[in-house]
Amino acid sequence: MSYIDNVKVFVRVYELGSLSAAGRDLRLSPAVTSNRIKELERRLNVRLFNRTTRHLVPTEHGNSFYEGAQKILEAVEDAENHLTSISNQPKGILRVTAPLGLGRRIIAPAIPDFLEQYPDVNISLRLSDRNVNMLEEAIDLAFKLGVIEDSSLRYHGIMECQRVLCASPQYLEKNGIPQKPQDLLDDKHRCLLLRFPGSTEYYWMLEENGKPVRYEVKGSFDCDDGDVLIDWALHGHGIVNAAKINVRSHLDEGELVEILQETPPTAAQLAAIFPHRKYQDIKLKIFIDHIKSYAKEVLN
Numbered sequence: 001m002s003y004i005d006n007v008k009v010f011v012r013v014y015e016l017g018s019l020s021a022a023g024r025d026l027r028l029s030p031a032v033t034s035n036r037i038k039e040l041e042r043r044l045n046v047r048l049f050n051r052t053t054r055h056l057v058p059t060e061h062g063n064s065f066y067e068g069a070q071k072i073l074e075a076v077e078d079a080e081n082h083l084t085s086i087s088n089q090p091k092g093i094l095r096v097t098a099p100l101g102l103g104r105r106i107i108a109p110a111i112p113d114f115l116e117q118y119p120d121v122n123i124s125l126r127l128s129d130r131n132v133n134m135l136e137e138a139i140d141l142a143f144k145l146g147v148i149e150d151s152s153l154r155y156h157g158i159m160e161c162q163r164v165l166c167a168s169p170q171y172l173e174k175n176g177i178p179q180k181p182q183d184l185l186d187d188k189h190r191c192l193l194l195r196f197p198g199s200t201e202y203y204w205m206l207e208e209n210g211k212p213v214r215y216e217v218k219g220s221f222d223c224d225d226g227d228v229l230i231d232w233a234l235h236g237h238g239i240v241n242a243a244k245i246n247v248r249s250h251l252d253e254g255e256l257v258e259i260l261q262e263t264p265p266t267a268a269q270l271a272a273i274f275p276h277r278k279y280q281d282i283k284l285k286i287f288i289d290h291i292k293s294y295a296k297e298v299l300n
Contacts, residue, residue, distance in 0.1 A: 003040075003043065004072070004073075004076055005036065006036045006037075006039055006040040006043075007040065007069050007072055007073060008026070008073060009022060009026060009028070009033055009036040009037060009040070010036075010037060010040055010048060010065070010066075010069055011066065011069050011070060011073060012025050012026055012138065013033065013037060013049070013056070014058055014062065014066050014069075015136065015137075015138060017056055018056060019033045019034050019037070019056060020033075025124075025138075037049065044061075044065070046059070046061040046065075047059050047061065047062075048061060048062035048065060049062055077281075089118075089120065090118050090120065090121050090282050090283030090286055091118075091120035091121060091283070092120075092121065092122070092283060093121075093122045093123075093124060094121060094122070094123050094124070094140050094141060094283055094284060094287060095124045095126070095138060095139050095140045095141070096123060096124065096125050096126070096139070096140065096141045096142070096143070096287075097125070097126045097127070097128065097132050097134075097139050097141075097142045097143070098125070098127055098142065098143040098144070099127070099128070099129050099143075099144065099145065099226065100127045100128065100129050100225055100226055100227055101226045101227055101230075101242070101243060101245075101246040102143060102145060102243065102245070102246075102270070103125065103127035103143070104127065104227075105245055105246065105298075106143075106245070106270075106291070106294065106295050106298060107125065107127075107143055107291060108125060108127075109294070110290060110291055110294035110295075111123055111125065113290075113294075114287060114290045118283070118286065121283050121287075123287075126139075129194065129224050129225055129226055130224060134153065134273070134274075134275060135275060140274060140275075140281070140284060141272060141273070141274045141284055141287065141288070142272070142273045142274070143158075143270065143271070143272055143273075143291065144270075144271055144273055145161055145243060145268035145269070145270055145271075153273050153274065153275060154273065154274055154275070155271055155272075155273055156271060156272040156273070156274075156288060157269050157270075157271050158269075158270045158271055158272060158288075158291065158292045158295060159269075159270050159292070159295060159296060159299065160267045160268070160269055160270070161243050161244065161245060161267060161268050161269070161270050161299065162243070162244040162264070162267050163241060163242065163243055163244060163264065163265035163266070163267060163268055164241075164242060164244050164247065164251075164258050164261075164264060164265065165204075165239055165240070165241055165258065165259050165260050165264065165265060166233065166239070166240060166242070166247055166250075166251065166256040166257055166258045166259060167233055167236075167238065167239045167240070167256065167257060167259060168233060168234055168235070168236045168255065168256055168257070169254070169257055170236040171233070171236040171237070171238065171239070172257060172259070174236070175188050175189055175190075176188065177259060178239075178259055178260055180260075180263070181206050181208065181213070181215055181260060181263050182215075184204070184215055184217050184239070184260075185215065185216075185217065185218070189238075189239060190219045190220060190221065190237065190238035190239065191204070191217040191218060191219040191238060191239050191241070192219055192221050192222075192223075192229040192232050192233055192237065192238040192239060192240045192241075193217070193219050193221065193222040193223075193229075194222070194223070194224070194226055194229060194241075195222040195223060195224050202216065202217055202218070202219075202222070203215060203216045203217065204217050204241050204265055205265060205266045206260070206263045206264065206265055206266070207263060207264055207265070207266055208263050212266045213263075219238055221237055221238055226242065226243075226246065227246070229242070230242055230246060230247055230250070233256060234250060234255055234256065239259065240256075241265050243268065245298070245299055270295060272288045272291070
């Protein structure tokens, strides 16, 4: 096995704290992952990790080597990106994340055609509605609805996505149709709430007279999966605030009814977010352009 490959394995084991987790991330078996670490330790003639039955803890040598290993991989990546930009033939792994609904409806469907055009690229897609720490989890590219204020990341706007408030006909027949945003605060209405890790409150931002107004809504249903909220809405359990793309088919079929159309939720910007140093990665740029083209075709 090449020295660089073993260094890559070491870095992911160090960052994830687990041989099995690193193996899954790199598409390697636990046995192969373990052998790569042992091979690297033999070459360096030091122990990089202390192993117990439950834990994998970096040694002092491991901690010291990690910083240098990162620089080695960054230098190799920069050299590869330079050659790729010259040949215009993108290659390598692109680790991508996106929210569940957006990922299922826009990102995942766009990938097969991209890989057909660029067969030397491997895409690892992770879908989650939680806030992902891109640097800690070695994510190359994240698609999100909304702006992230993080100086270590670059932000590339793709397009504006409408959001809507909607509920099932059965719910509206039973509880009445809200006529104004303040009606959402009435005890007879139940708002379905998207919970993020660490969140302590819920609020919806609605457009009123061209300005965003915050409403601290309440409800007994909350989840960290937006599609679960939509499913609850379909079954008459409350009002959901969702990206229109995620509920368009249900609105078209009459399974959900849009409400408060004159004061809709503020639109969200679909954006591509990536670490600053990834800016020169040609495969990342081409993939963003591909998603932009696909999204505009689907959403317009």
